[in-house]
Amino acid sequence: MTPTDRAAATAARPAAGLLQILWLASPTLPVGGFSYSEGLEAAVDVGAVIDESTAANWLADQLHLGLARSDLAVVAQAIPAWQASDLTRIRQLNTWVLNTRESQEFRLQTEQMGRSLLEWARSLSALDASVGGVFEQLQSAQLAPPTYPVAMACAAACAHTTVRDSLIGYAFGWAENMVQAAIKSVPLGQSAGQRILARLVQEIPVAVDHAITLTDDTRQAFTPMLAILSARHETQYSRLFRS
Template identity: 30%
Template sequence: MSSASQTQALLRLMAWLSPAFPVGGFAYSGGLERAVHDRLVSDALGLRDWLSTLLTHGSGWNDAVLLAAAHRAVGRPEEIVELSALGLALAGSAERHLETLSLGRAFVAAASAWPHPVFDRMPKDCPYPVAVGAISAAHGVGLEQALAAYSHALVSQGVSAGIRLGICGQQEGLKILQGLEALAESTAQQAAGSCLDDLGSASVQADIASLRHETQVSRLFRS
C-alpha cells in the first residue's frame, strides 16, 4: 500500500472511532453505571482497574478477537454472517446485546458515507466489533491499527462515562487514558494473532453489573 493510501486509511480510522462519529456510544456504559451505583467503582483508580480488566479479560477482549476474525474474513461474506451471530450470542445480558447490535448498525450506516462493495455484503444484524473489523479491512486499514484504535475507543468511552458519573474529573480521565495506552497496544498485538478459540472472559462482576443495570430505576445510560 502506498504512503498516500496508508494516510487515507488512517484518516478514515480516526474518523470512524472518533467520539464524534454518530454511533451513539455516549448512551452506553457497559454496566459501569451499575458498578458505580453498587460502589464497585468509586474513584479514578477503580475506573482504571475496571477498564483494564474489560480490555484484557472481559468484553473488550472478546470484541478484539471478533474484530480480528472479521478483518481476516472480509472477502468471505458467509463467515461475516457467522461471526455476527456468534458476537450477538456472546452478549451476556439484554443490554449488552442491545449495545453491540445498536452500535454495529449505526456504524455500518454512518461508515457507508465512504462507499464500498463491502456494505452490500454486511448482515443486517451485525455487532459492533464485527462491523468495525470487516469495514476497516475493506478500506485497507491494517488489523493491528484497527484493534489499537478500537481498544483506545473503548477506554475513552469508559473514561467519558466515568466523568459523567462523577467518579473522576477530566484530568484524572486523561491520566487513565495515558496509563492504559500501553495496555491497549499490547492487547491489539495479542488479538491480532488470536483465533476464535481465544474467546472467553473472566469479568464476572462486570457481567453481573450489566444484568443488574437492566432493573435500575434512575440511570443516565442505556447499559
C-alpha cells in the first residue's frame, strides 16, 4: 500500500464510523422508537406537561435522571465488552436492563426494539459488512431477548468510533423521537419542537460525560414518577403511542 493509499484508508475509517452512528441515530432506523412516548403521553394526560416549557423541562430531566444513569451508562460499558467479545459481561448487562425496567411497558419496549435491531441487521447483513458483524455478534451472544441498549452497543462497537460519539448518537436519536412525541401529544408546533431539541442538544454532552463515569455500583434505574406514569399509560383510555 502506498502512502497515498494509507492516508486515504485512514481518512475513510472515521468517516465510515461517523456515518454508521448517524445511521443508527436516524429516526428512519426501523426499530420502532417513534411509536413510544416513554411516559410523556401519560404526563400530558394528567397535566404534568402542558406546553413547550414543561415539555422541555420534562425531557431534560428524563435525559439526566433516567437515560444518562441507565441506558447511556449500559451502552458505555457494553461497547468495550462487545469489542473484547466478553459475552459473560454482555449477558450481565442485558439482564440488568431487563431486571430494572420499572413497568411492563418499558420492558416490552426495550425487548421489541432490541429484536427489531437484530432483524434490521439480519436483513442488511449481506449488503453491509459492518451491519453483518452486528448480526453475527448478536446471534453469537444468544441473548433472550437482546435489549435495545445492549443491541445498539453492539452496532456502535462494529462502527469502530469512540464511545463518547456513540453515546451522543444514541442520545440524539432518543431526543428526536421524544421531541416528536411531545409535538404530537401536547401538542406543539414544529418550531417549539426545534427549540426543545436545541436545548437537549446543549445538554446531551453533559449527560454523556456523566454516563461514561458510572460503574456497576453507581449505574441506576430509579425514576418512580416516570414508572407510575408508564404503568398508567398501559391502561390509558385514549392514546397515540404504543403500550
